[in-house]
Amino acid sequence: MEEQVALIEHACAVFENPSNQAAHQEASATLLAFRNSAAPIGVCQHVLQSSSSEQAKFQKQLTGTVAVLLKRGWVDESPEERHAFFSEVESTVAGTSDAAARRTGIEILEAVVSEFAPSTASPLGLAWEQHDRCRKSLQQHYLHTFYQHAATIAGETAQAATQGQDQGVCSACLSLMAAVLTWDFRPGNGHAAYLGTRPASDSLQVQPGPSWRGLLLGPDSCPWLHPLLAHLHNQPDSVLAQRARQLVVSLRAT
Incomplete structure (x- = not known):
C-alpha cells in the first residue's frame, strides 16, 4: 500500500506540471486507474492519511486532480456512472463516524464545484462546448x-x-x-469570454x-x-x- 501511496503522490505532482508530455500521459493513466477503482474515495482517504508529503498541499492536489479527471470523463460517462461516483462521496460523508473521511468527501465536492465553474475552471485543452455541457449538467443535477x-x-x-x-x-x-x-x-453560453478568469466586479x-x-x-x-x-x-x-x-x-x- 505504501508503494501505491507514493505512486499516486508522484502522479499528482506530475499531472499538475505537464511540461513533459510522456510523463504527463503516464501520470494521467495512473490517476485514471485510481479514479476508476472500485472505491476511489476510500483510496483517496487512505492516501491522504498515509502521505509523506506536506498534508495540506497534497490534499489540495489530490482533490483537485479527482475533480479534473471527473470533468474530463463527464461527457463520455453515463448519468448512472456520475451518480454512482457522487453517491459514494455522499455515503462516505454521511455514513461514517470517521471525521477525516467526511472532510475529504466534502472537500472533493468543493473541488468539483470549483473545476466546473467557468470562472475557476482549468482549461484542460477541452473545447468550450464541453466545459459548458459540464457546467450545465452540474448546475441542473x-x-x-x-x-x-x-x-x-x-x-x-x-x-x-x-x-x-x-x-x-x-x-x-x-x-x-x-x-x-x-x-x-x-x-x-454566457461564460465563454472568461473561462478560467473571475468575472469583472461590476458584472x-x-x-x-x-x-x-x-x-x-x-x-x-x-x-x-x-x-x-x-x-x-x-x-x-x-x-x-x-x-x-x-x-x-x-x-x-x-
Missing part, C-alpha cells in the same frame, strides 16, 4: 444536492466544531456551501432560481448558523468563524 448535503452535515457537526472536535468537517461544509452560492447561475452574477427558495430561505434553513457565530464571537479570526461569516454574506445576497 447536482449543485442543489451538494448544498443540501453540506448544510445537513454542518448542522450535525456545528457544536463539536466550536470545541475543535470535528477535525474541520463543519468548516469544510461552510466552504462548500459558500462555493455553491457564489456559482453564477447564468443560463446559456451581474445570476442567483439561484425559484427551486432553491425553500432550501435557502425556508424557516428551517441553517438554524445552526447564527448560534455557531455566537459561539465563535471570541474567535473572530478563526477559519471557522471567517467561513461562517462568508456564508451569511452569501445567503443575504441570494
